[in-house]
Amino acid sequence: MGIVNVTPDSFSDGGRFLDAGAAVDHARRLIAEGADVLDIGGESTRPGAAPAEAAAEVARVVPVIEAIRRESDIPISVDTMKPAVARAALAAGATMWNDVTALAWAPDSLATAAELGCEVVLMHMQGEPRTMQKQPRYDDVVAEVAAFLAVRAEAAIAAGVAREHIWVDPGFGFGKTPAHNLDLVRGLPQIAALGFRVVFGASRKSSIPKIAGDRSGAEQRLGGSIALALAAAKGGAAMLRVHDVAETRQALAVAAAIGDA
Ligand code: HH2
DSSP states (O other): OEEEEOOSOOTTTTTTTOSHHHHHHHHHHHHHTTOSOEEEESSOOSTTOOOOOHHHHHHHHHHHHHHHHHHOOOOEEEEOSOHHHHHHHHHTTOOEEEETTTTOSSTTHHHHHHHHTOEEEEEOOSSOTTTTTSOOOOSSHHHHHHHHHHHHHHHHHHHTOOGGGEEEEOOTTSSOOHHHHHHHHHTHHHHHTTSSEEEEOOTTOTHHHHHHTSOOOGGGOHHHHHHHHHHHHHHTOSEEOBSOHHHHHHHHHHHHHHTOO
């Protein structure tokens, strides 16, 4: 899953893809690099980021989705917590709703996902983006994340979302210390054992320099991103949300050839 950000404040690309044309160019590049899915986001969820209004988010993502749709039938996911944005994105040609709040942000999120009939990614987050990195606490992070995802998946099914449309994501970096994130990577088989396909996203995240003990900026984290992607694939992740599609594919192909992914 290749990441296309259409936000003024995403941590990893500094808003370089703010206008639709640049975002579409970036999408074309990710398709050429071999992305299987594109994840289009119009609101940054980075720690401390300010929330976006639904109308502003729609105005960012819809033109990009429409433009990609005109030239490619690649599956498109919309990264949003707002039902109104998901609805507009689906109408423009997206087929998947990637929600970092696991369809819990709005009272009508679950019903909207069921009505849209789309695939959904349910992600775990402790707290909310503005404050989530203040003091993350768990007794057993893997068990708690797995239990949360199981509850949200059952809530989605009860609301009418088809079981086979559900993906789950442990939410690397969302209300977790670097140690929690590492526990989750090691514990991915427990998340995969829930019986839903697992999405995993650690690409360029700020835990990488903390784990590695360096001061790398977002664009200097490819090595750590690939190490985490390979470990996640080995742990049972079915989809990796990444910025660097070509490099990740190459790493996965070599690991698979060795017999390791
Ligand atoms: N991480 C970010 C956004 N959306 N969705 C899923 N399912 N899993 C993730 O790990 C995930 C996500 C991080 O978002 P942001 O801070 O905006 O940066 P970027 O989109 O460049 O990764």
